[in-house]
Amino acid sequence: MPSTIASINLLPEEEKRRLYALAIPEVLIERFRLPALDSQRIRQFLRFRFAPGSSDVEMALYHEPRFPDPILYAHLTDTLNGQIHVLLYILNDPDSPRFDVDRMPDGTPTRFGILRRNLEAEKAALEAGLAPGQVRRGLRLLGQAIQAFERFVRSLGHEIYFVEPLYYHNAVIFERYGFAYQKGRKLMERIQAGFSPGGDLIPLLDGSPFRRPEAVNSIRLRSWAIHDGILGEPFTDVTMYKYVGRMAGVNTCGDCDW
Numbered sequence: 001m002p003s004t005i006a007s008i009n010l011l012p013e014e015e016k017r018r019l020y021a022l023a024i025p026e027v028l029i030e031r032f033r034l035p036a037l038d039s040q041r042i043r044q045f046l047r048f049r050f051a052p053g054s055s056d057v058e059m060a061l062y063h064e065p066r067f068p069d070p071i072l073y074a075h076l077t078d079t080l081n082g083q084i085h086v087l088l089y090i091l092n093d094p095d096s097p098r099f100d101v102d103r104m105p106d107g108t109p110t111r112f113g114i115l116r117r118n119l120e121a122e123k124a125a126l127e128a129g130l131a132p133g134q135v136r137r138g139l140r141l142l143g144q145a146i147q148a149f150e151r152f153v154r155s156l157g158h159e160i161y162f163v164e165p166l167y168y169h170n171a172v173i174f175e176r177y178g179f180a181y182q183k184g185r186k187l188m189e190r191i192q193a194g195f196s197p198g199g200d201l202i203p204l205l206d207g208s209p210f211r212r213p214e215a216v217n218s219i220r221l222r223s224w225a226i227h228d229g230i231l232g233e234p235f236t237d238v239t240m241y242k243y244v245g246r247m248a249g250v251n252t253c254g255d256c257d258w
Contacts, residue, residue: 096137178247184238
């Protein structure tokens with residue numbers, strides 16, 4: 001059996017598709033009444049980029065072939081020592097409104113607000129209850145998605161895998177699903193201290209659209225304030241890991257609500 005993304009990508013296409021399909025939660029197939037993962041008809045809904053010789057894969061599952069956004073998107077790669085590293089993982093509710101935080105009005109990509117920001121779209125997303133980077137509401141199926149992903153990881157002979165949270169709220173959510181920090185725990189603890197009584201971030205919550213005083217006790221609103229630059233630096237260089245089937249019990253934000 002292959003043990004890395006690079007080794008899977010050397011296999012014939014049918015075998016690659018079969019192995020990567022292990023990472024797709026069955027609940028998505030059932031909920032959106034999609035063809036079986038091992039059928040030929042699934043090809044119009046499940047798309048891959050997995051070139052031979054590459055060490056990464058992108059997979060996108062659509063509920064309708066021509067819909068603009070997938071219900072699941074994942075970008076995976078190998079670490080230097082051959083472990084699985086999740087660069088991006090998104091679950092979109094296709095029945096929810098779309099907010100163009102991923103592109104400027106002229107269509108220029110924003111990389112979900114990392115490179116540049118569509119402020120009007122971000123304000124609308126904030127008011128609609130979304131977190132930074134979300135173009136649509138999530139499907140609230142991360143628990144089932146993690147179970148499926150761990151089945152894939154275990155099929156490759158691994159007991160540990162890594163993720164790279166793009167935003168503060170992603171890191172907190174991963175904590176609650178059992179992840180720990182390889183890098184970035186001190187940053188997370190610094191953020192918690194900054195939003196705690198007497199913390200240095202509280203005076204910076206000036207009531208502007210992305211820096212609301214309620215962010216003190218809200219993971220989502222903290223994430224918007226951090227995305228808006230309240231730390232004085234980007235939220236970067238955070239890497240987390242999880243052992244398959246185990247919970248790390250890490251909590252860097254106390255009893256803070258969503």
